[in-house]
Each structure stands twice: as structure tokens, then as C-alpha cells.
Amino acid sequence: MTYEHTPVLLKEVIEYLDPSPGQNFVDATLGGGGYTAAILENNQPGGKVLAVDLDKDALENFKFQISNFKELVLHHGNFAQIDKIVEGHKFSNISGIVADLGLSSYELQHRGMSFQTDQPLDMRFNLEGQHIDAKFILNNYDEQRLEKIFKEFGEEKFSKQIARQIIGLRAKSIGLSHTTDLYQAIVDALPKPFKHKADDSARRIFQALRIEVNHELENLKEFLPKAFDLLNPQGRLVVVSFHSLEDRIVKQFFVALSKGCVCPPEFPQCVCGKNPQGKILTKKPIVPSATELKRNSRSRPAKLRAIIKI
Numbered sequence: 001m002t003y004e005h006t007p008v009l010l011k012e013v014i015e016y017l018d019p020s021p022g023q024n025f026v027d028a029t030l031g032g033g034g035y036t037a038a039i040l041e042n043n044q045p046g047g048k049v050l051a052v053d054l055d056k057d058a059l060e061n062f063k064f065q066i067s068n069f070k071e072l073v074l075h076h077g078n079f080a081q082i083d084k085i086v087e088g089h090k091f092s093n094i095s096g097i098v099a100d101l102g103l104s105s106y107e108l109q110h111r112g113m114s115f116q117t118d119q120p121l122d123m124r125f126n127l128e129g130q131h132i133d134a135k136f137i138l139n140n141y142d143e144q145r146l147e148k149i150f151k152e153f154g155e156e157k158f159s160k161q162i163a164r165q166i167i168g169l170r171a172k173s174i175g176l177s178h179t180t181d182l183y184q185a186i187v188d189a190l191p192k193p194f195k196h197k198a199d200d201s202a203r204r205i206f207q208a209l210r211i212e213v214n215h216e217l218e219n220l221k222e223f224l225p226k227a228f229d230l231l232n233p234q235g236r237l238v239v240v241s242f243h244s245l246e247d248r249i250v251k252q253f254f255v256a257l258s259k260g261c262v263c264p265p266e267f268p269q270c271v272c273g274k275n276p277q278g279k280i281l282t283k284k285p286i287v288p289s290a291t292e293l294k295r296n297s298r299s300r301p302a303k304l305r306a307i308i309k310i
């Protein structure tokens with residue numbers, strides 16, 4: 001097995017994490033291990049990395065690549081439980097945490113997450129301990145629920161028509177089992193003048209299903225406050241996101257930490273007395289350079305945001 005993934009915004013992630021010898025870091029999304037390897041190049045001697053991934057294939061691949069590294073702890077689990085994971089490994093004194101959201105190139109190609117390769121409709125990051133996959137959702141959820149998923153997580157204009165098409169196929173006992181079945185259902189559902197834009201709709205529908213299958217937004221919302229709490233003073237939290245729904249969550253969380261005050265805006269002055277807990281390091285999100293985009297077009301939607309604990 002080769003677990004292919006080209007790290008995105010690697011130089012920038014390291015710049016914002018700013019690792020130095022003896023410091024400990026958490027990589028919440030190991031993937032191909034690009035960030036973990038780069039942190040380990042900078043925090044030796046004495047620094048450790050705890051690297052987490054929901055996908056066992058990612059961990060197996062990295063174990064194989066880096067079998068001699070005693071400063072590395074690998075953990076199969078969900079970053080939504082980062083507090084328990086850190087506690088379980090007695091990992092402390094944390095100078096930085098990074099999460100690179102979304103999926104690796106390996107998962108895109110092997111888990112039915114892309115309409116460009118014909119694969120069973122799975123979409124799970126975690127093949128163990130999670131049973132609901134994309135096929136189950138498409139063949140069991142009712143029309144309103146499917147429409148809601150497509151609308152909320154894919155922001156797809158033709159969510160209603162696509163949900164109706166899927167239910168119509170179900171009524172004819174035509175189940176959806178492969179990515180090509182879903183792609184065809186999307187093409188058939190689109191009004192004629194929009195059929196030539198089927199790939200754009202498919203991209204949004206596939207994203208929506210992946211978010212639903214993996215509870216991606218809930219996981220992120222759980223992860224952020226736990227991760228920030230775990231940091232040392234002056235510790236850094238760096239998040240790379242790949243679509244506006246994730247980026248909005250990260251941005252709002254960072255802004256709230258940097259403001260402190262939680263009084264309603266109509267209050268003439270602060271009565272809550274809360275102080276800022278963090279300082280945002282990226283006024284605007286950092287995006288891939290022209291050189292990176294040329295080398296890796298998959299990096300295009302990436303946005304990096306970083307905050308330092310005060």
C-alpha cells in the first residue's frame with residue numbers, strides 16, 4: 001500500500017507552529033505524515049510528536065516509513081476526543097497543535113470520495129468502528145434529510161431535484177452502490193441547461209455526503225476548544241481547512257478567543273469581564289502560493305489560520 005498525499009502549505013504550517021528543540025506537538029491529522037515529519041526535523045533533540053488519525057491505513061503507512069522514531073506516538077482515533085487521547089498517552093507540555101482538515105489523496109482515490117474514479121460508495125475515514133457509509137445514507141435516508149444534507153453541507157442549488165431523483169431510483173428498486181451510479185443520478189436530476197455543469201454539482205454533493213458520513217463539522221467544533229485548552233501559554237493552534245463551512249467555524253472560534261468579551265453587542269459596555277485568551281496570527285487566512293498551486297492543484301481551496309495562546 002502506498003499512502004499518497006502531498007502536504008499542503010507545509011512551509012507555512014511549520015512557520016506558524018514554530019517548533020524548536022525539546023518542544024512537544026500534536027498533529028491531529030497525520031495523513032501521509034508530511035507535517036509530523038517536518039515537525040520532527042525541527043523539534044529534536046528531546047521534542048515529541050503525538051500524531052492522530054481516524055484512518056488506520058495512514059498510521060500503518062507512517063509506522064512503516066519511520067519505524068525507528070522513539071519521539072513519535074501514533075494514535076488511531078478521532079481528534080474530537082483530543083483531550084482523552086492526550087491524557088491517555090500522558091502527553092503534556094504542548095507547544096503546538098495542528099489539524100489539516102479533509103481527506104488525503106489516498107482516501108480520495110480509495111474510499112469512493114471522488115466521482116472521477118469508480119469505487120464503492122463508502123466515504124468513511126474510519127473503516128473500523130463506524131458502520132454508516134455513503135451507500136447506507138443514499139439508500140436509507142428520506143428525501144427531506146438527503147436534501148438538507150446536500151443543501152447545508154454542499155450548498156448545492158439543485159439539492160431538491162437530486163434528492164428526489166435518488167428517492168425515485170429507490171422506488172424502482174435501483175440502489176446506488178458505486179460513485180458512477182451517484183454521478184449519473186446527479187446528471188439525470190439536473191435541469192437541461194445545467195447538465196454541462198454536472199461536475200460542479202457532483203463535487204458539492206460528494207463533499208456533502210463525506211461531511212455527513214464522517215460528522216466532520218461536529219468533530220471540528222468539539223476539537224477546537226479542547227485543543228486550545230491543551231496548549232501551554234504561548235502555544236499555537238494551526239488549522240488548515242478546505243471549504244468555507246470549516247473555515248467559518250475556525251474563524252469564528254479564533255475571533256471569539258481573541259475578543260474575550262461575550263456580552264451581547266447591544267450592551268453599552270462589557271459586564272462579563274472576560275479577557276482575550278488568544279492572539280490571532282493570521283489577520284487574513286494564508287493561502288497557497290502560485291508555486292504551490294502549480295505543483296499541486298489540489299491545494300487550491302486551502303486556508304490556514306493560526307492563533308497563539310496568551
Ligand SMILES: C[S@@+](CC[C@H](N)C(=O)[O-])C[C@H]1O[C@@H](n2cnc3c(N)ncnc32)[C@H](O)[C@@H]1O
Pocket residue numbers: 005006007008028029030031032033034035036052053054055058077078079080100101102103104107125219
Ligand atoms: C489532509 S489529510 C492530512 C495530511 C497531512 N497533513 C500530511 O501532511 O500528509 C487529513 C487526514 O485527517 C484524517 N482525519 C479526518 N478527520 C479526522 C478526525 N476527526 N480525527 C482524526 N483524523 C481525521 C483523515 O483520515 C486524513 O488522513
